[in-house]
Every structure is written in structure tokens, then in C-alpha cells.
Amino acid sequence: MARSTQLPTDRRMFLKRTATTLAIPAAASIAGGVLTGTAHADTSDLPDYAPIPAEAFGPALNADGYHVGQIAGNLYWVTDSSYQAMFLSTRQGVVLVDAPPTIGHNLLRAIGKVTNTNGRPSKVTHLIYSHSHADHIGAAGLFGRDTVRIAQAETAGLLARAADPKRPRPTVTFRDSYRLRVGGETLQLEYHGPNHAPGNIFIHAPDYTTLMVVDVLFPGWVPFKNLAVSQDIPDWVKAQSIAMDYPWQTLVGGHLGRLGTRADGELQIQYMKDLEASTRAAITSVDPTPYFAEYGAQGNSWAIFKTFLDAVAQAAAAPVTAKYTGRLAAADVFTMDNAWTLMESLRIDSGILGPFGVRP
Incomplete structure (x- = not known):
């Protein structure tokens, strides 16, 4: 029986199919949701790159295309091997940090999987924005209007300008620091000035010796193109040392497939x-x-x-x-x-x- 060329409406299934077919026809076009064309892409002129070191990879993804893992205690992380989010399970609900659109609805699945196991509420009561960029918070619109959204003041201003319904404006803002206490758990949010973007904050979970700072350190990999497309290069470089000043043992960097160690931070600085x-x-x-x-x-x-x-x-x-x-x-x-x-x-x-x- 011939394989259907109907594009799946479920993004997860589309990614699975793409991974198995390996190539999309070069002459293909999309009309009415149908992929047409028969000529395969010519990849003969694509550059060859060095093999990726085994230690750069993270854990394998599940059938839905994500991995959720425990960092320590009630603190967890989610990745699709390209982006990362972090969440804290509390007695009153879940505190989520970032909502990358590539993970999308898998965030809800990951949170449900964890909270169904530990018996805590699965509702996301608080959503923290690391910064304003859509690739990290573009799925924030999936969460209800009653979710408390927290961001630094610069981020709030940029989101007001963007007026993007997929990135609802924060309901709580702060200038330099903000301590969030929910259901017996604590996250410390701090702003040390612009680096990758105005408003990009450091999210510290002191009880779990974990730091999340996005687009600053890239565990196991070189920084993304053009120094992570950062808007303030001197302060972006400085932010790497600021991150190392925190007493963390685990880093959530916002990108790629694994968590970071202090050795990763030291290697990028070098x-x-x-x-x-x-x-x-x-x-x-x-x-x-x-x-x-x-x-x-x-x-x-x-x-x-x-x-x-x-x-x-x-x-x-x-x-x-x-x-x-x-x-x-x-x-x-x-x-x-x-x-x-x-x-x-x-x-x-x-x-x-x-x-x-x-x-x-």
C-alpha cells in the first residue's frame, strides 16, 4: 500500500515521520496540506562536520519526542534535545520556567507525568520568563489566564511592544531581584544587567544547588552562531563569570540535550x-x-x-x-x-x- 503524503496535523507525528524519512523532496510543494513532488533533495554539496563527541549528547527522548528528568527533590527539567525548560513541583502547584514552543504541549505531558507520580497538583500556577525571546517562551500562551507570569521589567517592556498573544505579558515584574516562595519551595530570580538580551535573568534554586540561565552557557557545545546572537557582547561574556559565581552544581542552559556541570562552564570560559x-x-x-x-x-x-x-x-x-x-x-x-x-x-x-x- 502506498504511503500517504498527507501532512500530519500533530507536530509530534510530523517530527517522527521526518526523522524516519530523512529527506524531504526538493521539488515538493505543500498545497491543501498535501506534500507533492518526487525528486529527492541533492545533499551532495552539504558540508561535512566533525563527529559530535558522545558526552555532548543528553538522554534519549521518549516516543513523544521529549525527556523529563529529576534534577533533585521536586525540581525537574524537560528537553527535546534542542530546547530546555525547568519546573518545580510544590504543594500548591507547579512553577514552570520558560515554555519553548518546540517542546510545546509536551510540557504539559511532562508535568502531568511527574505530578501523577508524586501526587502533587499538576496545574501550572506560576510561569517565569527567563527573557523575552519567542523561541524560549513562545508556548506561554498554552497556560491559563490565571497563571501568574513573572519577568524582569525589561522583559515586560519588550513583551508589551511585541503584543504577541503567544507570549502573554507578565503579571508580576521586578527590577533587580525577586524571591518566589510557593508551597514550601523557593526560587531566587536576579538580574545582573543586559547580556544575551535585556531582561535575561538568573534563576537560582538554592535548595537544589541548581542554576538556570539561558543562552549564556552551552554545556558540551560551542555557543550558538554569532555568540548566541547576543545583544551586548561584553556583558554576555561577563555573564558567564557571573553564572560561575553562583554556588550551583547543576546548570539548565536552555538549549540542547543535557544538563551542565561546573566543568562545562569553565571550558566555555576558556x-x-x-x-x-x-x-x-x-x-x-x-x-x-x-x-x-x-x-x-x-x-x-x-x-x-x-x-x-x-x-x-x-x-x-x-x-x-x-x-x-x-x-x-x-x-x-x-x-x-x-x-x-x-x-x-x-x-x-x-x-x-x-x-x-x-x-x-
């Missing part, structure tokens, strides 16, 4: 130190002459900038990629992008301008 040293050296060592000679005569200033800055990023990334391939997953995927972003920060934030400085 990666960033090496990347900065290499980038500083490349800014001064790469000869700008060929780029000015080739494009200056054309009056193409943007071409001068692009070719020189790309060359600097490539030179900066090369030794760092070589050092960390096999130690940090995807070192060969994003290190050049991360070097480019760090180079730009060094130029505009630290005044290391290279050939674009004050003319003699």
Missing part, C-alpha cells in the same frame, strides 16, 4: 578566552592591503570591509577550531561566526579598530 586572544591577534596581523587595493579603486567600501573582516574571522577561528574540535561539539560549525561577532565587538565596543582606526 574557549572564549582563547577566541578573544586569537581574534585580537588576527585584527593586527591580517594584511589589509590586498582588500584596499582590489576594492578601493572601485570605490566599494563595503567590499573592503567584508573581505578584510571575513579574513580576520577566518584567521582568528582556525586555531580555536583546531583546539576545540572533539572537546566541544560543533566547534567547526560556529567558531568562525563567533569570531566574526567577537571581532566586531572588539572594534566597536573596545576600540580595537585595526586598519579602520585614526589615520596617521
